[in-house]
Amino acid sequence: MADGDENGLQWDAYRRNGYTGNNGHMSSNGHMGSNGHVGSNGHMDGEAILVIDGELQELDRTTDWLRKEGYSAIAAEDMSSGLRDLYNHHPDAVILALDETSGNARDSWMGVQRIRELCDIPIILVTSRASRASLQKAFDLGLDGYLVRPLDSQQLLGRLASVLRKARNNHKASPTLFRHENLSIDWKRIEVRVDGHVVHLSPTEFKILSLLVERRGWVLTYDQILDHVWGSNYIGDKNNVKLYVWYLRRKLEADPSHPRWILTRYGIGYTFVDEVTASVPELVASRRPLIS
Numbered sequence: 001m002a003d004g005d006e007n008g009l010q011w012d013a014y015r016r017n018g019y020t021g022n023n024g025h026m027s028s029n030g031h032m033g034s035n036g037h038v039g040s041n042g043h044m045d046g047e048a049i050l051v052i053d054g055e056l057q058e059l060d061r062t063t064d065w066l067r068k069e070g071y072s073a074i075a076a077e078d079m080s081s082g083l084r085d086l087y088n089h090h091p092d093a094v095i096l097a098l099d100e101t102s103g104n105a106r107d108s109w110m111g112v113q114r115i116r117e118l119c120d121i122p123i124i125l126v127t128s129r130a131s132r133a134s135l136q137k138a139f140d141l142g143l144d145g146y147l148v149r150p151l152d153s154q155q156l157l158g159r160l161a162s163v164l165r166k167a168r169n170n171h172k173a174s175p176t177l178f179r180h181e182n183l184s185i186d187w188k189r190i191e192v193r194v195d196g197h198v199v200h201l202s203p204t205e206f207k208i209l210s211l212l213v214e215r216r217g218w219v220l221t222y223d224q225i226l227d228h229v230w231g232s233n234y235i236g237d238k239n240n241v242k243l244y245v246w247y248l249r250r251k252l253e254a255d256p257s258h259p260r261w262i263l264t265r266y267g268i269g270y271t272f273v274d275e276v277t278a279s280v281p282e283l284v285a286s287r288r289p290l291i292s
Contacts, residue, residue: 222268
């Protein structure tokens, strides 16, 4: 069995044993290629793959493999450029090269966390040296692949095809569009509109809104929101949640002091209003001036 296959089996075994990362699910907005047709090679024609690699020779080799396989390859030489490309091109997956011996390793891990704040597209980590610590960190962040160099095109492309296939299957059951009254959310484009106009949200604001909408009808506690958005290791208090909810209300609500969508359950947390919560007097009564 090839090393890449062993890595893939090890990864799947860890996930079956409960290591599903902070988000707990695979690629909720894993999107399809531009035309939606499955090519003879088994992947969606035109799927865009972002490759972030500081070693230019490896970057060229990887992007060449992808293009020969029919993917649209986006090349970035560092994490800063990669994050810009993520915003601009909305790729279907990310291949990230990590060199634990370089001074850029910390930036790479921070970049992975930022990507996870923005979306749940598949991320495959490629490293020149495996370690238990980096493997555990990859699991904790919900990465979808962990490959060790040297590797050949079949190892990388096989793993990529597998994670994209899982993302597409999940996509069939997970809508990427949400509409409620004059509010719309497009998780594929990471875009929010009110009255048809784009509203610019920070990654943290978008993640809080997504969490509330995905679990609408439920009251989410401050601790649940902190854990989901900032991570279980974050040391903070509920005032951070209150502040960002206030930011959201100012951007989304017609009257932020009397919110219509994001309601407060005093002393507990917040809920996104729907037909059920709109009929609960205790929640409707909480629409009063606040940062709360």
